[in-house]
Amino acid sequence: MTDNGYAIIVDALTMEFPGVVAVDHLSFDVKSGEIFGLVGPDGAGKTTTMRMLAGVLTPSSGTAAVAGFDVVRDPQGVKHQISYMSQRFGLYEDLTVNENIRFYAGIFGLSKTDRERRASDLLSAAGMSPFGKRLAGKLSGGMKQKLGLICALIHTPQVIILDEPTNGVDPVSRRDFWRILYSLLGENVSILISTSYLDEAERCHRVALLHQGRLLFSDTPAELKKKISGDVVLVISPEPRRLRDLLKDSDGVSNLVLLGDGLRLIVDDASMRVPELRGRIESANLRVDRIEAVTPTVEDLFVQAVGKTGARNGKG
Amino acid sequence: MEKDSGAPSVFVKDLVRKFGDFVAVDHISFEAQPGEIFGFLGPNGAGKSTTIRILCGLLRPTSGEAMVAGLDVARRPEAVRQKIGYMSQKFSLYNDLKVIENIRFFAGMYSVPEPIIPERADWVLEMAGLKGRESALTGTLATGWKQRLALGCALLHRPPILFLDEPTSGVDPVSRRQFWELIHRMAADGVTVFVTTHYMDEAEYCARLVLIYRGKVVASGPPSELKSGAVKGELLLVECEPLGKALEVLQTGPSVLDVAIFGSAIHVVVTDAREAIVSLTKHLSEHLITVSKIEPISPTLEDVFVALTTRQAESTETKNVQ
Numbered sequence: 001m002t003d004n005g006y007a008i009i010v011d012a013l014t015m016e017f018p019g020v021v022a023v024d025h026l027s028f029d030v031k032s033g034e035i036f037g038l039v040g041p042d043g044a045g046k047t048t049t050m051r052m053l054a055g056v057l058t059p060s061s062g063t064a065a066v067a068g069f070d071v072v073r074d075p076q077g078v079k080h081q082i083s084y085m086s087q088r089f090g091l092y093e094d095l096t097v098n099e100n101i102r103f104y105a106g107i108f109g110l111s112k113t114d115r116e117r118r119a120s121d122l123l124s125a126a127g128m129s130p131f132g133k134r135l136a137g138k139l140s141g142g143m144k145q146k147l148g149l150i151c152a153l154i155h156t157p158q159v160i161i162l163d164e165p166t167n168g169v170d171p172v173s174r175r176d177f178w179r180i181l182y183s184l185l186g187e188n189v190s191i192l193i194s195t196s197y198l199d200e201a202e203r204c205h206r207v208a209l210l211h212q213g214r215l216l217f218s219d220t221p222a223e224l225k226k227k228i229s230g231d232v233v234l235v236i237s238p239e240p241r242r243l244r245d246l247l248k249d250s251d252g253v254s255n256l257v258l259l260g261d262g263l264r265l266i267v268d269d270a271s272m273r274v275p276e277l278r279g280r281i282e283s284a285n286l287r288v289d290r291i292e293a294v295t296p297t298v299e300d301l302f303v304q305a306v307g308k309t310g311a312r313n314g315k316g
Numbered sequence: 317m318e319k320d321s322g323a324p325s326v327f328v329k330d331l332v333r334k335f336g337d338f339v340a341v342d343h344i345s346f347e348a349q350p351g352e353i354f355g356f357l358g359p360n361g362a363g364k365s366t367t368i369r370i371l372c373g374l375l376r377p378t379s380g381e382a383m384v385a386g387l388d389v390a391r392r393p394e395a396v397r398q399k400i401g402y403m404s405q406k407f408s409l410y411n412d413l414k415v416i417e418n419i420r421f422f423a424g425m426y427s428v429p430e431p432i433i434p435e436r437a438d439w440v441l442e443m444a445g446l447k448g449r450e451s452a453l454t455g456t457l458a459t460g461w462k463q464r465l466a467l468g469c470a471l472l473h474r475p476p477i478l479f480l481d482e483p484t485s486g487v488d489p490v491s492r493r494q495f496w497e498l499i500h501r502m503a504a505d506g507v508t509v510f511v512t513t514h515y516m517d518e519a520e521y522c523a524r525l526v527l528i529y530r531g532k533v534v535a536s537g538p539p540s541e542l543k544s545g546a547v548k549g550e551l552l553l554v555e556c557e558p559l560g561k562a563l564e565v566l567q568t569g570p571s572v573l574d575v576a577i578f579g580s581a582i583h584v585v586v587t588d589a590r591e592a593i594v595s596l597t598k599h600l601s602e603h604l605i606t607v608s609k610i611e612p613i614s615p616t617l618e619d620v621f622v623a624l625t626t627r628q629a630e631s632t633e634t635k636n637v638q
Contacts, residue, residue, distance in 0.1 A: 035579075041488035042459060141360045167486075170359035170514040171618045172625055175576055182577050185560070196486040199517060199618070202578050211488070221579055236540045240523075241504055257493050258500050260353055260522040261538040289540070295613075299489045299517070306490050 006065075007032045007159050007190035008053065013062035015048050022048040024213040025062065030159075030190050030206075035181060037204035038194040039298065044210040046194035047087065050163050053192065054084040067158045082159045085152040087167070091144060093137030097128065100136050100151055108155035115154065122150040125180045142173030149180060160184070162193045166200065178203050201298040209302060216305050225296045230254070231270035232300050233277070236262040236290040246284050247277060255303055262290075266304065323386060325350050325477050325508035326371065331380035333366050340366040342531035343380065348524075350476070353499065353509045355522030359625060363531040364512050368479060371510075373397050385476050398427070401470035404481035409466050411455030415446055418454050418469060426473035440468030443498065460491025467498065477508045485515050496521045516617040529625045542620050548627065549573050550589035551619060554582045555609040556600060565603045570595045574623070583613075585623070 008030035015023040023045040030036040038046045051057040053066050055075030064071045067081035092100055098119070105115040123129045126146040131139070136147060149165055166174050181191055193204065201207045201221055208218040217224055230252075237243050244258050252268040267273035270293040281288050324347040333341040341363045348354035358364045369375040371384055373393030382389045385399040409418050419437045428436055441447050444464035446457075454462065463484070470478060480499070484492040499521070503509050511522055519525055519539060526536040535542060556562045559580065566575045566584055571592055574585040586592035589612040600607050615623075 042486040043488075168360075171516065171621045172359050175622060178577065182560070182563075197515070197517070198489065199616075204579050238538075241500060258497060259520050259539070260355070260524070261540050303489050303493065306488070 005032050006030065007034075008036075008064070008066050008192060010049075010053070010064045011062055013049065013052060013064050014060050015045075015052060015057070016060045021213050023052070023059075026208075026210075026213070026215055028208045028215065028218045030192055032190050033185055033188050034205040035185065035191045035193065035203075037201050037207035038192065038210060039196075039198060039201045039204075039207045040210035040216075041196050043212065044196075045213040046196075046210060047163055048213075049210075050084070050086075050161050050192070050194060053078075054082060054086075054161055055079050056084075081157060082161055083152045083155065083157040084161045085148055085163060085165060087163050089148040089152065091136045091148055091151070094135060096133050096135055097123075097139070097147055098132040100147060101154060104151040105154045110155055118154055118156075119150070121183075122153060122180065125176070125183050126150060127176055142169045145169050146173065146177060146180075149177065153180075153184065156189070158189055160189055160191045162191065164194050164196065166195060166197070174200075198299040198302055199297065207298075209298065209305075211302070211306055216302065221298065224298055224301055228266070228296045228301050228304060230266045230268050231273075231293050232296040233265050233267055233270055233274060234262060234290070234292060234294045235265070235277070235281075235288060237286065237288045239286055243281065243286055243288070246280060246286065250277065250280065253277075255300070264300075266300065324348060324383075325352075325385060326354070326510060327381070327383040328367075328371075329381040331367070331370065331382055332378045333363075333370060333375065334378045339531055341370070341377075344528060344531070344533050346526045346533065346536065348508050348510055350508055351503050351506045353503050353511065353521065353523045355519045355525040356510065356512045356528070357514060357519055357525055357621065358528040359514055359621075362528050364514075364528065367528075368481070368510075368512055371396075372400060372402065372479065398473065399475055399477060401473070401475040401478045402481070403466050403470040403478070403483060409454050409462060409469065411453070413454055414451050415441070415454055415457070415465060416450040418465065419472070422469035423472050428473050436472050436474075440465070440472065444468050458491075459487050460494065463487060463491065463495055464498065467495070471502070471507075476506070477510060478502065480509060480511045482513045482515065482518065483511065484518055485513075514621075516621060519617050527621065527624055529628050532628075534624050534628050535620075539617060543615050543617060548623060549585045549587045550592075551613050551615045552584045552586055552589055552592060552596070553609065553611055553613045554584055554596070554600075554607065555580060556582070556605050556607040558605065561603065562600060562605045565600060565605060566596070569599050572596075574626075576622075581609075583619070585619075 006029050011027050013023055013026045026049060038049060040046060052059050053064055053071060055071050055078035066078045069077035071078050101119045128146060145165055166177055206220050209216040217227060240258055240262050243263055244256060247253060248256055252273050253265050255266040257264040274291060278291055326348040329345045330343050331341055332343055356364060370377050370382055371389060373389050373396040376390055384396050387396050389396050419440050423433045444461060446461060484495055499509055513519060524538055525542060527534050563577060563582060566572055571587045572584055576583045593610050597607055597610055
């Protein structure tokens, strides 16, 4: 039930609230069988977009098709094809893990055998098999999030929409989470996931990078990093502040960031500038443990794309 | 701002806190120096908040020592609270008050003497870039400004120690970089900045990190040192097709310690990168997997965090079995 191998097609989707355009002519598509990330800071329009795609919010203009159903004309049709885990996914804290799963399996009309097989697979992938009889209210934050995911995935929808499922989850549980998501792809489902952690973009097949309701870029993480103009250089030093003062106005240097034990900066050409920078540092007698060109991150790209204007004119 | 001569701003030795039978903090020791940006890391439930609550004088330790700004937190919790500023991502600001009203409110709360409030308020407005917007409703400010205002409010009484609890999670990276610029400026003035977080990108802004897990310190050092030394083995990036099968095959590959998936690539921890490139390429092709790229990469702080906590978990489980 997808259009030519696309699970989701979004075209000029727009949502205006009084005084603010939360989503502004957003276009992207999600292919069947891929994990697609909506990535951007708070206020980028991720949740609003997902609510429109889940058929619970009517767009101001533009169109979107999810699993072949038009979200404007047939929101009910959409709801049957998807699983949507919102940020306030309702777990019953006074029910056990197993009882919560049974409850959601009931809503989705699963048979007992299907439910038990799938629940046991998902619990084991989440590292939660021993906790079936624990009350949901007694689980840690990370485990609660994982239980929410298990409940949302207990039936087998074509499209899974997850709104910031890893928010507040520590790195260890986060890896479990992603392992579960990848284990589902074998069943040819598509996953749309949002996150405000730009480093999580790396875990998706493709991402749309959003800022203040607008699309900055949409591509694979590897291609995104090629869009940076210049090279990213990392300098490791026990005196980052003095180093920053020394290098901030150097030729060809931009986007200088002060880290705890070093600096991150963008230069127009690393092969030319790294020796230059090293020379300046040595003649100033500052200690540097390492200076090298490194792989750019999605955050480097975001900051370069948004530039200083994004932070200074956002009056809120 | 007074500076003690060389004494650490935060000094913790053999600190223990029990809740019934549960040991939340288990003999931890560390120090933070004046002017240092110190990162305190750990997964949910590791004992981070318990430690912070002890250091802020809100919870008594079961045993051990904790000194903040030269004061024993167990004996002088009230005095400690005058020496610290606290700010969390869940801003403590009142959205329906004006900017200047929030500043006055916090100045009162921290007992800033009335005559110097205007001067301090001015300093906050300047720092937060809110000059001329004193009468704006706080709720209408964009996140970056709100955050800098919250920081200013936490510093109104000029505390020598500032506690930041996940200060920049979810904030856009441009505002976040500006925020950390301010933090570095505070540190240069001698303020000790004590950051608790489990977001690795926040940890990168700290000069030194202490990682705790299940109430114990499992590693400490500058971020670059942890990245180069803490991961057992070396890290390889593998791009290949089909990915799902490759993941299974790699888990049983020669000298493979750990496998994690990143989009269209796989991260593999191996004992020796150079040997593994040869042996894994062979292993994968024997299973009819096409390798398009296999190369050594540097571990991220997240790799370090995961490696250290899982190693710790395994060693405690082995001990329990024995």
